[in-house]
Amino acid sequence: AINFTVYVDGTKVKPYDDGNYTIDEGKTVRIEWNDDAVYGFGQGMAPGENEKFVEFTMPGNDLILPLISVEFPEGITEIKQQAFKGCSKLSSITIPNTVVKIGKEAFSGCSNLTDIVIPESVTSIGDRAFSGCSSLTSMNIPNNVTNIGEYAFCACVNLANINIPNSVNSIGRYAFADCGSLTSIHIPNSVTNIGEGAFQRCVSLTSFSIA
DSSP: OOOEEEEETTEEEOOOTTSOOBOOTTOEEEEEESSSOOOOOSTTOOOOTTOOEEEEEOSSSSBSOOOOEEEOOTTOOEEOTTTTTTOTTOOEEEOOTTOOEEOTTTTTTOTTOOEEEOOTTOOEEOTTTTTTOTTOOEEEOOTTOOEEOTTTTTTOTTOOEEEOOTTOOEEOTTTTTTOTTOOEEEEOTTOOEEOTTTTTTOTTOOEEEEO
C-alpha cells in the first residue's frame, strides 16, 4: 500500500473507502511520506529532489489525483507498487535513469497513458506494472531488463509494437494477454521461460519468432 499522510489546513484527514479524497476549494493540502518512493499526487504537483512532501492550494472541489503528466526528480531507484495505479488522466511520464525497478501495478489502469520513457537503468518490470494501459501503442523495453512480470502488459489493447531485448530471460504468465492490436513479436534466445498464457487472446498476432 502507498504510505503517505494527507493534511488539510494542518489537520490530518483520511480517504474515503475508494482511496480518494474530496477537498474544498482554497484549502491548503500537504502530503507527506516516509520512504524513498515518489508517488502520483494531484494538481500536477511533484516533489523536488530530496523532499518528502508536496504542498499546494486546492483550485476546486475535485479529487487530488487527476495527474496529467509526471517527470520524476533524479535520485530515486524504485517506483513502488501501485504508485500511480488508476491515475486515468495520466498521459505522459518520464522515468529518470536512476530507477532500477518498476513495482507491481505501478501504472496499472492508467488508461490515458500514451507516452512513457523507460530508461536503460531499469532491470525489472513488476507484475501488472502496465496492465490496462489501453492507450499505449508501443513500448520499448530497455536492454538491461531481465524479467517481465506476470500480467505486466495485460489488456494493453492498443499496444501494436513491443521490443523485447536480448537481456530478458523470463516473460511472466499472461504478460501480454489480451493485447489485441499486437501483430508481431520476436523473442530473443536469451529467454528461457515463457509463462502460461503469455500471449493469450492476442487475436491480431500474425508473426511470432524465437531466435
